[in-house]
Amino acid sequence: MFENVSRRNFLQVSAAGVALLGLAGCNGSNYSAGGSEGGSGSIKVGIMGPHTGDNSSYGLACLNGAQLYFKQLNEDGGVNGKQIEPVVYDEKGDATEAVNAYNRLVQEDGVTGIVGDVTTGPTIAVAQASVADNMPCVTPSATAADVVTYGSNYFRACVTDPEQGRVMANFASEQGYKNVATLYLSGSDYSEGVNAAFCEEAEALGITITSQQSYAEGDVDFKAQLTNIIATNPDAILVPNYYQDDGMIVNQARTQGYDKVFLGVDGWSGIYGGSENYAEAANLHDCYYCCAFSSSNESETATAFVEAYEAEYGEAPTNFCALGYDAAMVLANGLAAAEEAGLEPGSEDYKQAVIDGIASGTVEGVTGSISYEGTGDPIKSSLIITFAEDGTEETFEVLEA
Amino acid sequence: MFFTQVLNGLQLGSIYALVALGYTMVYGIILLLNFAHGDIIMVGAYVSWLVMAQLGLHPVLAIILSVAACTLMGVLIDKVAYAPLRNAPRLSILITAIGVSYFLENGAQLVFGADAKVVPAYTDIQTIQLGGLALSFPSVLTVLVTIVATVALTIVVQKTKLGKAMRAVSEDMGAARLMGINVNTTISFTFAVGSALAGIGAVLYAMAYTQANPTMGMMLGTKAFVAAVLGGIGSIPGAVVGGLLVGFAEVIVTALNLSVWKDAVVFLLLIIVLVVRPTGIFGRTMNEKV
Known part of the structure; x- marks a missing residue:
């Protein structure tokens, strides 16, 4: 659900990054945590993300989720009898910091795989840097x-923005909505990306898109757009945005007498019951959105995860904790494949075996079954x-899926 | 649909008008562009949030306390920040106003955090059915309250003794003082009335948009300032007409699905008025006194 950091945010993030760098001096921020310490019988993996700064809530959620998994894995005997040793770096939401962190993980710590990065901008930088090392x-x-x-070395655990749009279009068709x-x-890359994919897929499924309205960043009054939309008498309205905007849009539409369906995507997560x-x-009747994980999901893996997470951190896990x-x-899963083949950690063959293992394997995650078909994009529910x-x-x- | 869009424009324009009235009154009396005026709205919205969401008290109490807090805040800002600079160059006091605005915004961010706070609904009534047309209750209420407030303000300014004093101070502060008018009380009263209108605006804003955040007053204040200048700064009917103009301009642009251009159109309108008729629609041409 990440778009590129806006220019203003970028400045704030960079400023915060520079300030923190100054404070941290040359100590770096290697706070290797959890699990047993080093030793020949361990496998080092990197976890990176923004753990301070504007996007830290996402970074920390992913970090907590990933560390919980590795902790559980180690308690169950690790991979091929070897303990996983996570090495954690904070990239402060900055692409340059992220590449530095990546280089330290690979060259100094000698990790055999990385969980990260978290937000789109820094992840692209790391993805480009990591190709040469495979x-x-x-x-x-x-x-x-x-x-x-x-x-071929980069994978993701979440689905893309356009994929969410297609999921909601299929849902709309399934529910029999004729006009949306x-x-x-x-x-916004996120909102526009979802909207375009939704409209394309919906029209292919025989749904009529009655009106596509837009608004600008920072708007609080959506009544003019909603008046136009309601005049076309749709069965449902797709609102592919973040929860603050979604909440205002739903409230204002209900005051204008619209009592039918709203469709949303994972940006809706947190619209009710979170901080506000x-x-x-x-007003939230007949609202449906898609996401990877919700603590309301009562599947066995999800329930077990929620319990373990609450026991470990004393709070309920979010979407990002589950994705981490x-x-x-x-x-x-990839590491297990390489270990089974009896390869030497750190060698080129080992890295390729991990990649092949991920690409051909299927895991039953807390966000559903995840498998890959020739690309780094997952096939998942x-x-x-x-x-x-x-x-x-x-x-x-x-x-x- | 046409009628609903007209109501949308009236509602948005009414909020701008309420804020623009405060701008125009303060400018009329001490020739100060009170840039902190938009942030008073923010204070009012946070008071509503505090009273209802945090203390769980009745919405009517929230409305009264919000308007009272805004009124008090306006008078306090004048006493603390502007009164000591009454005889200072106008630029100093203008910069002070910008300082007060930043102080309020960052103060709110410090106290309440940068995230938006949700102001609970004041009433369960959401829509009014009128001949098959569903009208937004906050919109209808906003328009009605603005009409009442404008009429009341006009009566205060035209018919009461304090109103007469306000007009006199605005004509000529020195001469008014010589005539025995307490200039400081009159200025405080002006700030109180302007800020009370902002308080009413804050409640109506929170009712329609349900969220309060530290910088919400910034764009709102700027738009209201544009409205006041459009109508002719210092003129009460001008502020109302200017506010409605800005509101309608925004709704028309948005209804044409060009919402990204909304702010540009409003500021373009300002530029055109400044070039064609610098004193605004209802503004008097000022003659330099010799």
């Missing part, structure tokens, strides 16, 4: 198409989430 990497959460296109309108954020209730509970956990699982009368999230259905 280093197996799994990003939990970078959704831009580019990320996995530089080499959309309201997206102009200038961005939409009134009474699954990315670690995907990487460990999606959850459709809806809301109960009191606003709490409910899993409506699981859409298989």
